[in-house]
Amino acid sequence: MTMTTHTRAAHDPLGLDIPLIAAPMAGGATTAAMVIAAADAGGLGFLAAGYKTPQVLLAEIAEVRKASIPFGVNVFAPNPTPVDIASYRHYAQLVQEVADQFGLELPAHPIEDDDAFAAKVDLLLRDPVPVVSFTFGLPGGDTIAKLQKAGTIVVQTVTNPVEATAAAEAGADLVVAQAGTAGGHSGTFTPDRLPAAVAVADLVAAVSGTVDIPVIAAGGLASAEAISEVLSVGAVAAAVGTVLLRADESAASPTHKAALIDPARNETVLTHAFTGRPARGLRNAFIDRFEAGAPLGYPAIHHLTSPLRKAAAAAGIDDLVHLWAGTGYRHVRDEPTATILAGLARNG
Structure with missing residues (x-):
């Protein structure tokens, strides 16, 4: 350089x-x-x-x-955060209820890598x-x-x-x-x-x-x-x-891109509900429903919710997607x- x-x-x-x-x-x-x-x-x-x-x-x-x-x-x-097995299973059952609408079967056991x-x-x-x-x-x-x-x-x-x-x-x-x-x-x-x-x-x-x-x-x-x-x-x-x-060069999903300019998306929050590790994104229904009971545990929680997030993004359902965004998203x-x-x- x-x-x-x-x-x-x-x-x-x-x-x-x-x-x-x-x-x-x-x-x-x-x-x-x-x-x-x-x-x-x-x-x-x-x-x-x-x-x-x-x-x-x-x-x-x-x-x-x-x-x-x-x-x-x-x-x-x-820098893994091992998940508590009992907490993982309980959370997996809750998230599986949402995944059922897409015909998905989420990992029943933690994936650690x-x-x-x-x-x-x-x-x-x-x-x-x-x-x-x-x-x-x-x-x-x-x-x-x-x-x-x-x-x-x-x-x-x-x-x-x-x-x-x-x-x-x-x-x-x-x-x-x-x-x-x-x-x-x-x-x-x-x-x-x-x-x-x-x-x-x-x-x-x-x-x-x-x-x-x-x-x-x-x-x-x-x-x-x-x-x-x-x-x-x-x-x-x-x-x-x-x-x-x-x-122009971004490959973010259309669902993610649309949410960034949606007037209804007016707040970012730190959440571990999607991945088991703190991350900031636009507040949505998934965070509101699951944040309080979500266990810490990365990458296990990431692998648990990943199939659901991908399916929701493809279907344009932004309330089930990790809409990562910093506070300057506007x-x-x-x-x-x-x-x-x-x-x-x-x-x-």
Whole structure:
């Protein structure tokens, strides 16, 4: 990556022309085309490795490589929350009642896996990419050092200064300071409790004051003014995701895209009802019905509800879908990714 002249470049190993990152949105929204468009705009895009097989990830990496651009890959680090078996069975029975309308049979027993973590890291070591980021927890062993030895910049998602310190001590090159206002899953290391309600600018300032490595801001950032604020308190760049969900290059489901502009969807909430791990999305009937009784347990609850969520999305029933969205969701635009990023960067 070539160093550039924006005011934070001296402290920014990513060398961005504009201080913006197209965040990795697992589950399908982020595409290779979006990653390429982000780079063409002068920013950086990340492929989302989550919920994909290593073979699918490899194919997406190959597609992006054809564009000869810098890019990143985001990987879910194993940090499971084992589910209580009795609680799982009770919850499964409740959700099965809803799934029956689609003729689905949900998993009766918990599915626990690590999203093929080792295989994905091996892939990234055999054929290194410019940047790798981890979320949900710190990768174990000497994973970070091995990636760096291969020439990869390593980024770690954190949600508070304690996690940032652990990331710095583990050798991460940068951290993403993710506030609770972010759409989708929280990257918290402690998913058994909700992230603190801290404004993203305050979180960036706190993390920047704690560690000596560059900090990327994330969480509800969807306007040029919000971007400028986090840059002014020490962020070298801002990661944006929700604002790109209706971009031309987004592969979010039509059901998800429609919900983002539905006037009736006027609130985002943190929920673990869909996946057993805290995540922010548009409030809907599924959350209202199941949140209070949903057990913690990732990835078991994710695997439990996944067939129902896919079927509901295909049928256009948004009250049964995980409508991930950050607090800035009203700023979504039906425009090319590059146009959206250029508008966000105008004060950066």
